[in-house]
Amino acid sequence: MASHQDYLAGNRTIFDLWKALLITITKNGWGQNARVKSILVGSIGSTRMGQLEWSPDLFPQLTAKLHPIAQETMAQEPQEAPRFQIFLHGIDGKASTYDITRNTSADEDPDNLRAKMSCGHAIGPESLTAYCRSIVDAGKFQFFCPYVGAAITDRCKMEWHYCDIRKLGLLSDEEERYFETKISQNFLLLAEGVQQCPKCQSYCERRDKDRRATICVICTRRDQKEYMFCWFCLHPMVSYSQCTNAECLGIEPRLAILRNAPLKRIGEVPNVPSRRACPKCGLLVEHDRACKHMKCRCDHEFCFICLKPRLAGLWQCGAFNTACQIAPVQTTIPSL
Known part of the structure; x- marks a missing residue:
């Protein structure tokens, strides 16, 4: 054909x-x-x-x-x-x-x-x-x-x-x-590990992080039948492991965001991923401007380039304008 x-x-x-x-x-x-x-x-x-x-x-x-x-x-x-x-x-x-x-x-x-x-x-x-x-x-x-x-x-x-x-x-x-x-909204929801139900638009969190199936409590209660959707592509699930979308790659949305993040220059260091996950809480952070030193809303301080934390008030990688080694794209997130 x-x-x-x-x-x-x-x-x-x-x-x-x-x-x-x-x-x-x-x-x-x-x-x-x-x-x-x-x-x-x-x-x-x-x-x-x-x-x-x-x-x-x-x-x-x-x-x-x-x-x-x-x-x-x-x-x-x-x-x-x-x-x-x-x-x-x-x-x-x-x-x-x-x-x-x-x-x-x-x-x-x-x-x-x-x-x-x-x-x-x-x-x-x-x-x-x-x-x-x-x-x-x-x-x-x-x-x-x-x-x-x-x-x-x-x-x-x-x-x-x-x-x-x-x-x-x-x-x-x-x-x-x-x-x-x-x-x-979409960026913040994915950063927080929350997905919006495609059927009723309520916000859902996975009970089991190892399963792709996400159960919407509101739809389940309303329809008197368990409603599950895929955490990754939002299509309906026919079982806890089988998605109805044949093209679903089964990639955690936040990891996909990190993997697809464009590269940028920070100070004198080129090719730095523009999005990182906080090494402590997993919140996604995007570098917009200024130096490499970051402070997450969980109060964790880390270098956006090398991801090393600030210890006892001292930066392990040097001052804000000091070049340091680029940490690779993160493949794990603490909260997952």
């Missing part, structure tokens, strides 16, 4: 069809609890039509329905810049689609404006805002380019900084407040 790039790349009719699907899904929702249960799939001038029903394997279904239509119409339509769709499957069963393209001269068209991101890929302001909103609504605070190339392994995944998203996404004052509040 052909990939979605095979029929989306450069075909105007198929692009318009996907655009219609995007509008339908965005406005009406999709899934078991949404108003739209199915949609007729076809294109203008095509003799092929298909009924697309919602199911857990929504994307393969969509591929099967659109591919024969694409084969029929691609020979009749002129080629243009490659355009791709990113399908995100929500925790609540809904699916969302976002249009992302390689940046081309077509971006100069005033009727086809797209924002060029720091990685070089382009995305429409509305799609950028919707995509980033889905990220913060899922409990995350970092944004990565979702571009997928001709090969499934050809992914961009470069981090997009919020300041760029705020500017290029043309955020309103209300949207700015929403994003900045959610980003701060």
